[in-house]
Amino acid sequence: MRSAVILVGGEARRANGQEKYFFTYQGKTFIERLIESLSQVVDEIILVARDPEQCRRFHQLGNVRCIIDIRTGTGPIGGLHAGALAANGEEIFVSACDMPCVDPRVVALLFDRIEGHDAAIPRWNPEMLEPLHAVYRRSALIRYLEDHESLSLRTMIRALDARYVPVDEIRTIDQHLTTFININKIEELEWINGRAE
Numbered sequence: 001m002r003s004a005v006i007l008v009g010g011e012a013r014r015a016n017g018q019e020k021y022f023f024t025y026q027g028k029t030f031i032e033r034l035i036e037s038l039s040q041v042v043d044e045i046i047l048v049a050r051d052p053e054q055c056r057r058f059h060q061l062g063n064v065r066c067i068i069d070i071r072t073g074t075g076p077i078g079g080l081h082a083g084a085l086a087a088n089g090e091e092i093f094v095s096a097c098d099m100p101c102v103d104p105r106v107v108a109l110l111f112d113r114i115e116g117h118d119a120a121i122p123r124w125n126p127e128m129l130e131p132l133h134a135v136y137r138r139s140a141l142i143r144y145l146e147d148h149e150s151l152s153l154r155t156m157i158r159a160l161d162a163r164y165v166p167v168d169e170i171r172t173i174d175q176h177l178t179t180f181i182n183i184n185k186i187e188e189l190e191w192i193n194g195r196a197e
Contacts, residue, residue: 001090002111004042005083006034007076007132008058008097009050009069019057021097023183030100030183035064040104041111042093046086048079076132077151084141092141096132096182103179106170110135118160122180124167130180131157 008021008031021031028036031047038045047066049055055066067086071078080094091114093107114120118140122130131153144159167177 001044001088002042002093003087003089003091003138004038004045004093004095004107005080005087006031006038006045006047006095006097007079007083008047009054009079020183022057023098023100025100031058031061031097033100034095034097034102035061037102037104038093038095038107039063041107042089044088046083048083048086074151076153077145077148077156080136080141080156081145084136084138084145087138090138091135092138093135094132098182099133099180100183101178101181102133103174105173106179107135109170109173110165113163113165117163119157119162120165121157121162122167122170123164129154129157129164133180136160 022029025033035045045064047055047058047064049058049066049068050072051068055068058064058066065086067082069078070082070085074081076096083094084092091111093110095102110120110122114135114137117137119134119136121134124130140160144156148156150156170179171177
């Protein structure tokens with residue numbers, strides 16, 4: 001069984017306080033696009049929100065489960081912890097909620113590449129990784145997140161047996177690497193919608 005965890009609990013500070021997952025691209029919200037793409041390659045989708053009120057915003061979405069952070073105020077690490085504990089699959093694709101162009105073919109590739117490792121993480125270069133567009137082994141995440149001090153995803157990755165997948169390999173599937181586009185600001189949303197016209 002394969003799971004997907006989408007982290008939706010951010011504070012949206014860089015987006016003028018607007019919730020990025022409800023931004024619209026090509027006629028659909030970011031969260032609708034993510035769910036549609038990930039449904040092609042996983043058996044369950046879990047949204048990790050910061051509180052019950054935020055979870056209620058997703059009640060209209062079918063075929064997803066919304067849970068809340070167990071450890072609040074810890075950023076993506078906290079979302080990963082809650083998502084890993086809730087997931088039924090041993091392999092979990094993790095995504096930020098501000099990535100409207102995630103390519104299911106790339107996600108499938110990452111699931112293939114994790115074999116024998118704790119994680120399959122896209123890498124642009126030794127310093128630039130995509131930890132929130134990656135596949136993790138549930139047991140490895142839980143083992144690390146049970147007892148850790150740092151809230152850094154990079155520190156977590158260094159503690160795992162990670163397999164790095166070069167973006168050049170991903171480019172053979174997604175030529176322009178649009179799967180990694182993430183939108184943090186209103187201006188970026190206007191830019192990506194302008195490109196689509």
